[in-house]
Amino acid sequence: MLFDPRPKSRREEIFDRENELNSLIRGIEGYPMTILIGIRRVGKSSLLRVVLSEFEGLGIYLDARRLYAAGGGTISPVVLVDEIKKLLFGKGRFGFLSGIRLENVNLAGIKLKPKEATIIDVLEVLNGLGEKFGKVLLAFDEAQYLRFYGPRGGKDLLAGVAYAYDSLPNLGFVFTGSEVGLLHDFIGIDDYSSPLFGRVYEEVEVKPFPRELSEAFLRAGFGEVGLKVSDEEIKRAVDELDGIPGWLVEFGFNYWKGGSFERAIERTIERARTMIREELLELEKRSSRYSLILRAVAMGLSRWSNIKDYVEAKGGPITNARLSALLKNLEKMGWIKKESGEYKIIDPLVERILRG
Numbered sequence: 001m002l003f004d005p006r007p008k009s010r011r012e013e014i015f016d017r018e019n020e021l022n023s024l025i026r027g028i029e030g031y032p033m034t035i036l037i038g039i040r041r042v043g044k045s046s047l048l049r050v051v052l053s054e055f056e057g058l059g060i061y062l063d064a065r066r067l068y069a070a071g072g073g074t075i076s077p078v079v080l081v082d083e084i085k086k087l088l089f090g091k092g093r094f095g096f097l098s099g100i101r102l103e104n105v106n107l108a109g110i111k112l113k114p115k116e117a118t119i120i121d122v123l124e125v126l127n128g129l130g131e132k133f134g135k136v137l138l139a140f141d142e143a144q145y146l147r148f149y150g151p152r153g154g155k156d157l158l159a160g161v162a163y164a165y166d167s168l169p170n171l172g173f174v175f176t177g178s179e180v181g182l183l184h185d186f187i188g189i190d191d192y193s194s195p196l197f198g199r200v201y202e203e204v205e206v207k208p209f210p211r212e213l214s215e216a217f218l219r220a221g222f223g224e225v226g227l228k229v230s231d232e233e234i235k236r237a238v239d240e241l242d243g244i245p246g247w248l249v250e251f252g253f254n255y256w257k258g259g260s261f262e263r264a265i266e267r268t269i270e271r272a273r274t275m276i277r278e279e280l281l282e283l284e285k286r287s288s289r290y291s292l293i294l295r296a297v298a299m300g301l302s303r304w305s306n307i308k309d310y311v312e313a314k315g316g317p318i319t320n321a322r323l324s325a326l327l328k329n330l331e332k333m334g335w336i337k338k339e340s341g342e343y344k345i346i347d348p349l350v351e352r353i354l355r356g
């Protein structure tokens, strides 16, 4: 069902995205490494899950954000290795295995050193599995969190990926990221000091639906659940919520369950408010100034100097260098964008909620 608020795993539950799915599949078939980027709630996890569910080899999905959260802000190498072992031999907590031939894969004979296995050992074992059962795909969702792997900003994991890239032909990787700049920084294709420097990879971007597709999506969703909704309401919903599928699904689901347009919009905004508040709390752990800056930008203070005035009025003095760094980070995390010297909030619903 299109309005199911959970991430989708089957192609029939996905509206449009034919091109993105095909690019993703081409990437996986043609490159050792594929990157899937796009802002929060745009549909990355869903697309990744669909592709994994159709994948002919062995797919391993791992949610790096959950690994990070469970580790209290770090991802320990031992925990990651252990998680992959658990997924192979039973049940893991932060991911799942997929692949239509899984039932034919006898994992019981696979040997991994019990204690001192490193990520390289695991990758070698997976590559061996690929020899027997077709390609193995290791997919890290919200992979920018892998920068918290181990003591060196994730470099040890990247070194493993680089080794696999060069020497383990049956192994492929997918990295998704909502915090696009952080993901690029982490992978470091353009960074001399990164183990992955200079490797080629496929990159697929998932964008919000344009106006017409957002409307068509709502119409299709309401059609599916047999609710008659006027064109005017469909248009108004897209005016309010824009083209991010996550919000449209939330709205459609609420309207279907509750029967009132106004209520559904309200509840969607309420839900968005809760989610965004949680995300802001996460941000504030990094710097208390982030929410001040976001509020300034949401209120329409788009110029650097106006943002600075606001932040200083509310939070005390800040150096230019510090403010620049924080703005740059917010760009990298996908909260704001900069166009001809003006800052803007990317998600219109986030903007509205920040305005209060």
Ligand code: ADP
Binding pocket: 002, 004, 005, 006, 007, 008, 013, 014, 015, 016, 017, 038, 039, 040, 041, 042, 043, 044, 045, 046, 047, 178, 245, 246, 247, 249
């Ligand atoms: P992301 O991983 O980019 O944050 P998700 O895949 O979790 O996004 O999607 C957010 C929400 O939007 C989920 O409820 C998902 O079911 C829904 N969704 C996203 N894209 C689509 C789509 N193309 N068709 C139907 N539902 C979608």
Ligand code: MG
Binding pocket: 044, 045, 046, 141
């Ligand atoms: Mg996701």
